[in-house]
Amino acid sequence: MSAPAVKLGGPAPHEDRALLEANLxxxxxxxxxxxxxxxxxxxxxxxxxxQLFLQYGEExxxxxxxxxxxxxxxxxxxxxxxxxxxxxMGERHRHGYVVRDEMYAWFxxxxxxxxxxxxxxxxxxxxxxxxxxxxxxxxALMTGRG
Ligand code: HEM
Numbered sequence: 001m002s003a004p005a006v007k008l009g010g011p012a013p014h015e016d017r018a019l020l021e022a023n024l025x026x027x028x029x030x031x032x033x034x035x036x037x038x039x040x041x042x043x044x045x046x047x048x049x050x051q052l053f054l055q056y057g058e059e060x061x062x063x064x065x066x067x068x069x070x071x072x073x074x075x076x077x078x079x080x081x082x083x084x085x086x087x088x089m090g091e092r093h094r095h096g097y098v099v100r101d102e103m104y105a106w107f108x109x110x111x112x113x114x115x116x117x118x119x120x121x122x123x124x125x126x127x128x129x130x131x132x133x134x135x136x137x138x139x140a141l142m143t144g145r146g
Contacts, residue, residue: 016130017076023119023127024069031118035065042110049106056097068111071141072134083141090142101143108135 027034039061043050053061067089074082093099112131116123140146 011126011130013076013078016134017073019127019130020072020076020134023115023122023131026122027115027118034114034118035062037114037117038065038107038110041113042106045110046103046106049103052097052099052103065111068107068135068138071138075137075141076134083146086138086141087144087146090144093142094144104139104142108132108139111135 031037039053043053071082071086075086112128112135115131116128119127137146
């Protein structure tokens with residue numbers, strides 16, 4: 001008998017993927033500039049993050065968010081090169097930009113808050129839980145926990 005593909009205690013990754021993909025395409029239709037909301041929320045709640053970007057540059061903020069979403073989907077798809085790629089980005093953040101581990105929750109919380117805001121009535125507890133699981137997995141690799 002083969003091992004079950006689904007981990008006990010949580011939804012299957014493909015269910016998370018479908019939820020996240022549907023939510024992101026809805027949000028993209030409603031808000032072309034999601035990244036502006038994400039950073040406005042993170043900088044409002046954590047002015048220290050604002051200072052960091054003033055110091056190291058703001059040009060790559062949109063790329064940072066799109067890399068996060070790409071990493072989420074590539075991890076759910078089990079792309080074998082993704083963990084190494086994300087760990088290397090984490091190393092650059094730790095040593096290049098002096099990003100501390102606790103700052104990753106600042107970014108994920110702002111992403112979830114911006115998505116919730118734009119989704120309106122389409123936001124569900126299942127969507128929120130799926131984003132939290134997916135972003136935690138990326139953060140674990142960025143900080144060397146994964
Ligand atoms: C999932 C989490 C994150 C991902 C995937 C990510 C991704 C990226 C990418 C792809 C870049 C472009 C340069 C490079 O590749 O090294 C970048 C730059 C940067 N990131 Fe992140 N990042 C994340 C979280 C954070 C957090 C939490 C902070 C601080 C609050 C942060 C601060 C910065 C800074 C200061 C830069 C330089 C910006 C610039 O050069 O214009 N990052 N990030």
